[in-house]
Amino acid sequence: MHDHTVMRSFKQIITNLKLRSCSVVVGVQLMLSSSAFAETAPLSEPSLSSSSSFNMTQGVTEISGKVFHLHMLIFYICVAIAVVVFGVMFYSIIKHRKSKGAVAANFHESTKVEIIWTVIPILILIGMAIPATKTLIEMEDTSESELTVKITGSQWKWHYSYFEHDVEFFSYLSTSNEQIEGTDKKGEHYLLEVDNALVLPIGKKIRFLMTSDDVIHSWWVPDFAVKKDTIPGFINEAWTKIDKPGIYRGQCAELCGRNHGFMPIVVKAVQADEFDAWIADKEQQLAEQKRQQQQALQKTLSMDELMTLGKEVYEGRCAVCHQSNGLGVANVFPAMKGSTVVLGDVNGHIDIIVNGVSGTAMQAFGTQLTAEEIAAVVTYERNAWDNNTGDLVQASDVATQINAQTNVEGE
Known part of the structure; x- marks a missing residue:
């Protein structure tokens, strides 16, 4: 009787663990995966097929790679801890069950045991904290940047301004109302496409200055490992250095109002000479627009x-x-x-x-x-x-x- 009860409990524990594992996997996929954002088509966009859709993307920057490897290190440490803890627990449940005549031990606290199970977790935490701290410090280091872009969030669009150049523009969702309302077939990049993409050069350290006009937004591009809140009256900093040309997509990651889901981010990373040509062309376009606006009056x-x-x-x-x-x-x-x-x-x-x-x-x-x-x-x-x-x-x-x-x- 006791054996059957223990085995049923054991099976229930295993079932719960499986269900929770599935929930964790789905959560990781929804929250951390960028497979829905990273393109794999021309503009010679990088193929991220090697990244699992159930895990974080390794991204296209050195810092995103470090974040990924830090994530995997912590994950494996947690797996090892889980194996040891649950292994001992299940062994004890099965080996020392009442039906086998096991009798509960009667003992008091042990100073040696208390020290051991206090010191070991501390050492594990230190082992996790050292690489995590190094990565976090590097993520916050915006010094020696070669280009500065101001990013302003507002309901519900992004405003980009290049400090070293006379270029600024708004970036709006370009998905049609027909697609949103369901009267037209949804496109390949439904709700992840804009009229004006942020164009950046590869191989250069780019500093982002982030703020907001109204409420808190969050500029998030998974392939860059950049996710930073834009707060009214406050300026946050972040940076990236893109290794591969391509188109990279993201979204506002802060619930900012009714149309929070309509604030996509599209970054077009190009070679330095292409970027210089784009800047020159954009400056001419903006100058022409100003001239046309004067004529329109x-x-x-x-x-x-x-x-x-x-x-x-x-x-x-x-x-x-x-x-x-x-x-x-x-x-x-x-x-x-x-x-x-x-x-x-x-x-x-x-x-x-x-x-x-x-x-x-x-x-x-x-x-x-x-x-x-x-x-x-x-x-x-x-x-x-x-x-x-x-x-x-x-x-x-x-x-x-x-x-x-x-x-x-x-x-």
Whole structure:
């Protein structure tokens, strides 16, 4: 009777261990694996097929390799401890069971035993702490960097600024609303694709300065072993030195709001000469965009032109909160259809889009959109969804109001 009871208990323990092991494996896969992020196609993207999908990726930087090997060292130590502890436990359960006439020993504390099982764990912890500390110190050492990139998180996009160059831009999710809403087939990189990738040179130490405009975000690229929170009013530092050219994907790893899952990161790592050529081309593009923005202030667009551009801007920037149908989300994001703001004073409407609303999720788009885009989206919101105000707003109207606000603040 006792034998059967012990064996049933033993089997139950084994079953629980198996279930917990499966849970751990799944957790490691979901939290630490980057197989869903690392590309394996051209731009001569590195193949990470040697990495198990059930484990951390070894990445494409020296520091990510060190993190991986540290992870494996700690893992094997834990496995060894588990084997010894559970081995002794199961041996004792089976060998010294009551059905075999085992009698519980009657003894008091042993100073020698207490010292042994105190000293051994201390030595194990020291053996784990030394390599862990070395790796952590190296991960935090941003000195002697050759390029500095400022990363600013905001709901729900990334803003990149290259300190050594006159280049900065926003990076938005480029997955279509049709895919997100399920009316179109999901693409290969669903929710992991952007309109503007962060371009970095390989073989150079790159320092990241990270902050946020609103709430806490987290910039995470598993292949670089970089995961750092971006905190409003605070600047965190991190660094990487990429060994292989390729496209590497990541995500915001901090629950930052309703569309937390729509903040992907795409890094395009290229040769140094390609990076220099890209920087030169990007600087020219940005200069041309500024020139075009100045010209746009002199243009007068028709209602059809404004509505077409406005719908494009709205779908790309506003629909994520206020919905494509303009109905918003009850008690969270106000509706545009029939809104008192949209149907009210035009200048007040422009002001909200340009400067945002303090204390709410409505951020300032004055530096994110051009005057022409702001004019178009204001026109669109005032005439879509049966609002039909008939109002046309031109880029010059937006510029005039921005200049007026600037003059008032200057006084």
